[in-house]
Amino acid sequence: MKVLVIAAHPDDEVLGCGGTIKRLAQEGHAITIAILGEGITSRHRTRNEADGNLVSQLEQCSHRVGKFLDARRVLTRGIPDNRFDSLPLLEVVKIVEEIIEEINPEVIFTHHGGDLNIDHMVVHRAVLTASRCLPDQIIQSVYTFEVPSSTEWAFQQFAPVFSPNFFIDITETMEDKVRAMSMYESEERAFPHPRSPQSLEAIAKRWGSVVGCNRAEAFQMVRRVCHIREKCL
Template sequence: MNILVVAAHPDDEVLGCGGTIARLTQEGHDVYIAILGEGITSRYEKREEADQTLVKELQGRCEKAAGLLGAKDLFLYGLPDNRFDTVPLLDVIKIIEGLIEHLQPRVIFTHHGGDLNIDHVIMHRAVLTATRPVEDQSVREICAFEVPSSTEWSFQQFDPTFHPNVFVDISKTVNVKIKALSCYDTEVRAFPHPRSPEAICAISRRWGTVVGREAVEAFEMIRSIR
């Protein structure tokens, strides 16, 4: 089964569903990762002031993380970091439509729509638009993931709030997720920041307690056609 993970920024794919990606690839599924935003450039007052060497290094870290997770392929795009709202929504949709046409995925994992980060919100909207359930649509399931330090920091002030109803046991792959996250050393923070390894483990264990498992990644099923 072809599965597509569509993320806004480098590290979102690991934070949101790294353990699930590793589990699915170990089970023999072909998982493809698409990261639409360039990352880093929002730290500069003007995008054109960004150090392109650092952008290239970040792309290399994406490739290393994807390799650790066992991804079949990685697609990187150059949308402006934390400035997706300056890009016509249609342009974002077209990228995703092209990926779907090329890969014919049955399942898509992407951002939740009630997130604090504007890029994450736009990604969610674009994915839903690109996967309209017309007759020849290959996508049968869409699952939305949370991104620690972004989804929960909306403090349920933006609708819809994250209500997970699908849980993937990552007890055997949570260590792979942490190892992949370590590729993004510029994004990882010290505990108790949500993007610290300790917090990532704690989050997976917390969701695990909800469904009686040691470590879990939680998702909200947006649509499932069976």
């Protein structure tokens, strides 16, 4: 299967589905990670004050992380951090459409639409628009992931609430998820921050306990279409 992970920032792919990426890659699926934003310049008052070196370091880091997780490719697009809503939605949709056209994925993982982070919300909306069900569409499934420090920090104030109904056992790749996150030195935090190794473990254990395994990542299915000539069950 061709699997496309579409994330707003470098580290969202790890936080949302790092264990799943590694597992699916090990099972022989072709994973592409698309990171639409540069992910760092919002830490400065204006974008011009930000250090261009930090932007390129973070981008290089996302390529190393992708390689570590056995993704075939990492695509980056450099949209300004936490300013996705300063672009017309159509521009983001076009960027996602081009990526989907290039990769031709059967499965997409992306952001939940009710996150606190505005870029995550925009990406969710853009992915649903760009992956809409046209007659020649081969996408079978679209799933959303949670991003610790954004999904739960919305405190259910923005609809929809994240209600996972699809879980992937990542017991064997949990260590890789934590290690991949540690490669993003500028993004990882100390416990009790949700992006700390201990919190990532706790979240995976919590979902694992819900579905009867040691560690799991949780997803919400947006849609699953069984095209002709595919096995439905």
